Amino acid sequence: MNIPENLRYTSDHEWILLEGDIATVGITDHAQEELTDVVFVELPDEGRSCDAADPVAVVESVKAASDIYCPIAGEIVSGNVDLEADPSLVNTSPYESGWIFKVKVNDVADVEALMDAAAYQDLIG
C-alpha cells in the first residue's frame, strides 16, 4: 500500500499536500482500491468557503457514490478538471494526476494537526 511520507491524512482516507497556504486534496491509494472503478467525480465550486468535514466533492464508482470532505477550513481554489474527462485517474494515480481539489487554508496549523503517514498506516492496519 502506497502511503507517501510527505502527506497528511484524514480518517476519511483523504490525503493533503500543503504548499504555502494551499492544500491539495485527494483520496488515498487504500481508498481508491476500496472504491475501484471511479466513473465520475463531482468537483467543488471554486470560491466556496468550507469548514472542516464539510462534504464538498463526490467520487462515484459503478456501485456507489462517496462524499469527499474538506479536511480543513478554508476556501476552494480549484478542482481537477482533468477528472471530468478521465475519472479513472483517481484509481491510476491517486496521489498525483488524480488529485481532486485545492483549498486555501485558513490556518496551516490545522493541516499539521492531521495524521502523518505512520498514523494513517496504523489506521488502515
Next chain:
Amino acid sequence: MPHSVRFVSNEIQETPLADLHVKLGAKMIPFAGWNMPVQYTSIINEHTAVREKVGIFDISHMGQFFLEGEGAEQWLNTLLSNDVAKLGVGEGQYTMMLNENGGVIDDLIIYREAEGRIFLVVNASMIDQDYAWLEKHLAEGLILSNESNAWAGMAVQGPEASAAFKTLFPERELPPRNGMEKWTQDNESLIVCRTGYTGEDGFEFFSPAESGSKWFQSFVDKGAEPCGLGARDSLRLEVCYPLNGSDLSPSRTPLEAGLGFFCALEKGDFIGRDSLLKQKEEGLKERLVALKYTGKGAPPRAHYEVFSKEGERLSELTSGVLSPSLREGIALAYLPLSHAKLGTLVDIDVRGRKFEAEVVKKPFYKKA
C-alpha cells in the same frame, strides 16, 4: 416428496459458495437477506468479461421449487401470467406471479422438466412469499416442494459460456435457448438451463449444495471470471431486464412495466388477468421507460427524481447506472404517458444538479 420446512430467520444467510467467494477475493455485502459477493476485482472488469468472454455468478440465493402431479401445468396456468400450455418438455419461459390487482408479486422462470413436473426459479427475497402464495392456492393432488436450500446455483454467461460447458462436459450438449436438462452424474443430480440475466448467451447450472463450490471452481478453472452482484446489475440494466422490488412491484402491472409480451391474456383465467384486461381497456397512465443521458453526467441511481423540462416532478428512477458498455448514464423510470414517448427529454436530479436524459428504445445495449 415431503414439503421441505423453511425456518424464517432475520439472520443473514450464506450460500454454499460463501467460503469460496472469500477465497477468490470477493467483497461481500448483504443482499435480499443473503451475504453475497458484490465484486471480486472490479465491476467494470467483470462486466466486460461477460460481454466479451465468460463470467460466473453465484445464484444460489435464488429459490428452487418443484411442482409435481398430474395437471400441474393446468393449475400453474391459473397462477402465472405467461402460457404454460406453450411449454414442451424441456422448455422454459419467463413469467410473472400477479396479485388480484395485476401487480407483480414476483417474476420467475419456469421449466417443464417432464409432463406433470415443473421446475421454478424465483427471486431470493421472494422465496417464502412465493411459496406461501402457491401453497395457499395449491390444487388437490399436486405436490409443491421448496428445495432452495438443497441446491447451489451458478450462472455462466458470455460468448464463451457454451465452450466452457463443452470442456467440462464433453459428452453433453447444452439445451437450446430457454431449454432445461436434468441428469445424474456420479450420483449427483445436475440441472442446466440455457437462460440468464445478462443479455449474453450462457446457462444457469444447479448442483447439490454440497458440491456447489467444486463446480463453481471448475468453471473458474475453465476461464470463467467470478462476477458479483455489481456486474449482474449493470449487465441486466443494459438489456432492460427488470429487477423485482425495484422496477417491478405489487403496485405496478406487467403492462405498465412493458412486459405485456409475457402475459397471455387470451389463455383463460389467471390471477390478475381481470385487472390487466381492465387496465388495457382503460389505457395505461404510466409506463416504465428507458432513459439515457444526452451528455456526460453523474451516474444515475435508483430513487433519483425525474423532472419534466418545465420543472415538474414526474417520478423517480427505479434503476440507474453508468453503463460500463456504453459509458453513458442509463436508467429506468415509470413516467406518465405524456412523457413516455421516444425522444422526450427530461431532467434527472442528482444531488441538486440536473442532467438531461432522453426516452430511448429498449434495450440500451444490443449485441453488435
